[in-house]
Amino acid sequence: MDGYNTFKEKIHKKTGIDLSCYKERQMKRRIESLMQRNEYTSYDLYFNALNTDPALLDEFINYLTINVSEFYRNPQQWEVLENEIIPLLLKNKKKLKVWSSACSTGEEPYSLVMLLSKFLPLSQINVLATDIDKGAINKANVGLYSSKSIVNLPKEFINTHFESIGGSYKIKDTIKNSVTFQHINLLKDEYPKDCDLILCRNVMIYFTEEAKNDMYHKFYKSLNRDGVLFVGSTEQIILPNRYNLTPVKTFFYKRI
Numbered sequence: 001m002d003g004y005n006t007f008k009e010k011i012h013k014k015t016g017i018d019l020s021c022y023k024e025r026q027m028k029r030r031i032e033s034l035m036q037r038n039e040y041t042s043y044d045l046y047f048n049a050l051n052t053d054p055a056l057l058d059e060f061i062n063y064l065t066i067n068v069s070e071f072y073r074n075p076q077q078w079e080v081l082e083n084e085i086i087p088l089l090l091k092n093k094k095k096l097k098v099w100s101s102a103c104s105t106g107e108e109p110y111s112l113v114m115l116l117s118k119f120l121p122l123s124q125i126n127v128l129a130t131d132i133d134k135g136a137i138n139k140a141n142v143g144l145y146s147s148k149s150i151v152n153l154p155k156e157f158i159n160t161h162f163e164s165i166g167g168s169y170k171i172k173d174t175i176k177n178s179v180t181f182q183h184i185n186l187l188k189d190e191y192p193k194d195c196d197l198i199l200c201r202n203v204m205i206y207f208t209e210e211a212k213n214d215m216y217h218k219f220y221k222s223l224n225r226d227g228v229l230f231v232g233s234t235e236q237i238i239l240p241n242r243y244n245l246t247p248v249k250t251f252f253y254k255r256i
Contacts, residue, residue, distance in 0.1 A: 003043035004028060010047050015061065017132065021187050021211035027064075034063050062135045069104035071111050071145070072152035073201070074233045080249050082115055085228055088248070089196050095124050096196040099222070101186060102203040103129035106140025106179070107149060110171050112199070113178040114157045122178055128192055130184035137181045143171035186215060191222040198222060201232035216243040223255040 008019040019027055031046075038056070040046040050057045072078050089096055096116070100109040109129035116125045131137050150158055150169055162169040184191075186203075198219055204212050219229050220243045231237065231251050240246060245253040 007031075007043035007047055011050075014051065015057075016185055016188060017061070017064065018187050021208055022206055023208060026206065030063065031060075034060065058135055062133055069107040070149045070152060071107045072154075073108070075152045077230075077233065077251055078111070078115065080252065081230065082118070084249060085197070085230070085252055086116070086119055089226075089228065090119060093196065095120070097192075097194055097224070098127045098197045099192050099195045099199070100127055100129040101184070101191075101198060101200045103131050103136075103140065103181070104133075105136045106143060106171075106181075107145070108199060108201070109140075109179045109181075110143070110161075110175055111153070113175050114153075114161055117175075122174055125178045127179050128182065129179050130182045130186075132183070132185045134183055137183060140179075140181055141176075143176055145169050145171070187211060191218050193222060194224050195222050196224050196227050197230065198227070199230045201230065201235070204231065204235045213242075216245070220244050220255060225255060227255050229253045229255075 004024075012018050012020075031043075035041075035043075035046045038046070038049070040049060050060055086096075098112055098116070100112060103109050106129065109127045112127050113122070113125055116127075129137075129140065131140075144165070145162075146168060150162070158169070161172050161175050163172060186200075187207075200215075200219065204215070207215070216237065223229065228248060229245060229252070231253070233251065236251065237243070237245065237253060240253050241256075244256050246256045248254045
């Protein structure tokens with residue numbers, strides 16, 4: 001199917017999403033699957049439809065940004081965060097600046113607030129949560145989740161911080177009020193500054209090596225001295241010294 005390069009340029013101009021930063025074979029497969037589902041036979045026809053139908057464009061961005069999330073994803077890593085990383089960060093500070101990048105539908109930042117509440121009063125906790133997908137952020141603001149998405153959460157958190165509504169679970173406002181959601185495109189927007197802890201998990205695997213290199217440099221600049229970057233379970237950083245980062249534990253890297 002021809003026309004992908006022109007489609008990439010048009011999408012970049014329209015949405016700010018640079019598809020050339022994503023692994024091409026993987027991204028083309030996803031887009032062409034979506035085109036077939038909507039019965040478009042060329043990239044040109046599909047872009048024209050995206051350009052005139054806001055609902056179709058929302059579906060495209062949502063599908064493109066691969067929103068797969070759950071509370072306490074990879075629970076063993078959250079145990080390391082609780083037992084080692086957060087105590088380390090709080091040694092010399094009473095408050096932490098925390099950024100959950102690529103936060104999807106909110107499970108990660110809400111997990112962070114619940115965990116931090118074991119160390120600090122909620123009034124002292126604010127997690128910045130960002131994503132490229134405005135639809136995902138809207139869902140995060142609603143804060144309604146399936147029983148499947150909370151399966152890894154400690155029972156004490158489920159009992160304390162959720163209301164059961166039918167077969168779903170709604171996050172309480174006491175937790176929601178400690179999260180600030182913003183729209184940020186990690187490939188082109190400015191990153192927050194002076195962060196003590198940054199989470200960027202299970203998103204880097206979709207990007208090219210060039211895009212990843214650029215992002216790791218930007219994450220380094222976003223961290224405070226001794227700040228920590230927490231990455232996904234398939235995303236260990238090769239030669240982290242290139243980015244002035246050093247491993248603290250597996251999947252956790254400290255600014256040096």
